[in-house]
Amino acid sequence: MKSRRTVDRQAGSRRARTSSRPDSLRFYGDEFIFDTGSGLFYRVNPSASFILRALQVGTEPDKLADEVQSRYAISRSAAVRDIELLRNDLTSLEPFDQVRT
């Protein structure tokens, strides 16, 4: 699973808003996310999409690591690391603020 550069913002867009609601992210397949509040959209890879969907519905970090480990057949430490790396990537993207924790 590749965690670095998992989220590519659309050309020309910068960070979005702080007030996005957790339910404001809309997923189109596994590689495209639209934030209904800010109107910004993002290309993501399928594993990032999987983690974001789980975070959006409030999956606990421990359980999420289990799910990632199981889905991608990787070690638990690799799963935890990948989730953390993705969350770090998200800190610069306001629409995802609400789903980071």
Place this chain on the structure above:
Amino acid sequence: MIDVAPKKLPTIAVSGLHRGENPQPGPAVTAGLRRRFPELRVIGLAYDSLESGQYSHGIDRIDAAFLVPYPRVGPQELLARLDIIRQSDPFQVIIPCLDSELPNYIKLKPELAKRGITCILPSAAAFDGRSKENLTALCERIKVPVPATCASNNVYELADFVGRLGYPAYIKGRFYEARLVHTLSDLHAAFEDLMKTWGGPVLAQEITLGEEYDIVGLGDGKGKIVGSCSIRKMLRTKSGKGFAGVVVSDPDLDELAARVIADLRWDGPFELEFIKAPGKPHQLFEMNPRFPAWVDFASQIGCNLPARMFERIIGAKPETLVRGTPGQMFLRHCIDIAGDIADLALLATSGQRPGPKASNQLEVMT
């Protein structure tokens, strides 16, 4: 509720007909009206025989075109011309679509009413309250964030303001145009140009880098918004015109818009333009006193504000307005309209001509 049978509908006069590089709203307003009232008669009030909307055959076509004097000539000359037009082609409603026209129409409202012509307009106080030079004071009073702005007739005052703010900055005309200036000499050149074209004051404004959000809406004149549609501009031209947009749903943005419209008790169409820098709230940088050029996008997705305004004028039962679903989007697509030089000749020499016949050439526009 009055009967809205086609033959009984009043004729509407619409201005702002050019859909060029800086598209004007008139054809989009006409298209919205025709989506609700297909048999409506619309006449165009143009300033130039090359305004493109006069030659359209599609849903945004006009039934006749008339040249009118430029706004700077003043209200009495406009009224005299409208009286002449009425003799050959009576109309009962005017929808002005250009910022610079509004002062004349606001002054003429009582005279137009005497002639049985309805024109939904903001009060003079509301119009002035949202003007570029007064917007900062309005926003500070009602606690709506706004970029730092200075309005002045004195270039040295603007230079001093930008000197403290730091370059680059925007220098803006009273009605239209914004120039990005990087140096003091740029600022002087922009000031001279804009003062010459639009008169004073000229504005200097801080640059906020971020996403641009626009709201088209209709005020009821009592402080409420009858309907609105919010978008993020996805494509912007060099001059900042939106050539693509996507519907957003943001309660924070709606709240700011409601505050502005309530304070001004705005009557009629408006466009609010916001910029949002990362991590900061939306800043209102302009309020336009008319429908925007993209208003027909809103009409196409169920928020037909020109039709709603016309329903109010004729007392028709209003159709339900839909706000638009986040993710619905538009892209502006320019087309070539075929015409004949004879049409231009007639308009240029007589100041009027019948509109082209309807076709299905252009059914969708934004």
